[in-house]
Amino acid sequence: MLELLTNGAGFGFTAGTTIGPLHTLLMNVTLAKGWRQGVWIALSPLMTDIPIVILMLVILGQLPPVGIEIIRIIGGLVVLLLAWRGWQAYRRGVSLPTSQESPAQGETRQTILKGMVVNLTNPGPYIFWGTIMGPTMIRALETSALHAAAFVAGFYVTFIGIMLIFLVVFDRARTLPPHAVRLLSLLSVIVLVILG
Numbered sequence: 522m523l524e525l526l527t528n529g530a531g532f533g534f535t536a537g538t539t540i541g542p543l544h545t546l547l548m549n550v551t552l553a554k555g556w557r558q559g560v561w562i563a564l565s566p567l568m569t570d571i572p573i574v575i576l577m578l579v580i581l582g583q584l585p586p587v588g589i590e591i592i593r594i595i596g597g598l599v600v601l602l603l604a605w606r607g608w609q610a611y612r613r614g615v616s617l618p619t620s621q622e623s624p625a626q627g628e629t630r631q632t633i634l635k636g637m638v639v640n641l642t643n644p645g646p647y648i649f650w651g652t653i654m655g656p657t658m659i660r661a662l663e664t665s666a667l668h669a670a671a672f673v674a675g676f677y678v679t680f681i682g683i684m685l686i687f688l689v690v691f692d693r694a695r696t697l698p699p700h701a702v703r704l705l706s707l708l709s710v711i712v713l714v715i716l717g
Contacts, residue, residue, distance in 0.1 A: 522671045525661050529675025532654060536676075537683025542639050544687060550632060551691035558632045559691060563684035565636030567677065570646060577650035578658065595642045604714045 543562065551559030640646060650658075654676070661669040694701075 522668050525657075525668050525672040526675040528657060529672040529677075530679040531675075532649075532657075533676040533679030534683065536645075536649060537680045539645075541645055542643050543636070544684075546635060546639050547684065547687055548691045550635070551688055552695055554628070554632070555695065556688055556692040558629065559688045560685075561629065561632045562636040562639075563681065563688050565633065565640050566646070566680065566684075568633070569637045569640040570650075573641070573646045574650055574654075574658070577647060577655045580651075598642075601714065 543565070547559055547562040550562050658669055658672060661672045
């Protein structure tokens with residue numbers, strides 16, 4: 522069981538430190554709206570990965586290459602849309618709320634949806650669960666549900682932990698001079714375009 526926990530943590534570290542659309546969205550949202558909105562992006566995989574994991578475990582090895590390409594195209598379009606919105610925010614100037622401000626409920630819902638859409642349309646989780654995590658999870662389930670739970674716990678505790686570290690770094694970056702924050706926002710837009 523310790524081996525599966527360690528394997529899960531290793532995979533979580535890899536996923537957490539591989540910069541992708543979710544990381545870039547986390548940076549963009551945290552710089553623009555603060556940590557209270559960014560935390561929803563960091564936690565969004567917990568809300569979206571269950572259907573992804575189930576889907577990948579069910580159809581593991583049966584997804585044709587064209588299916589992966591379609592997911593990749595949709596994910597790219599979503600990322601480009603986010604880049605466009607980030608560019609518009611950059612042109613308007615990033616307005617930095619104080620840490621005491623609480624986001625409106627509608628704004629929080631929008632942020633949660635953004636994180637979920639990016640994660641659901643990003644081919645990374647599908648490929649990761651379909652090729653690496655899925656087979657290990659099946660092996661763990663063959664041993665016991667407790668072994669599978671240890672593997673998943675190792676993965677998500679490490680992955681979400683790393684995302685929260687990024688969140689703190691991005692939130693601290695908001696204390697930089699406004700022109701530096703705007704430059705970081707522009708950088709996140711450029712990265713989103715490249716990823717898209």
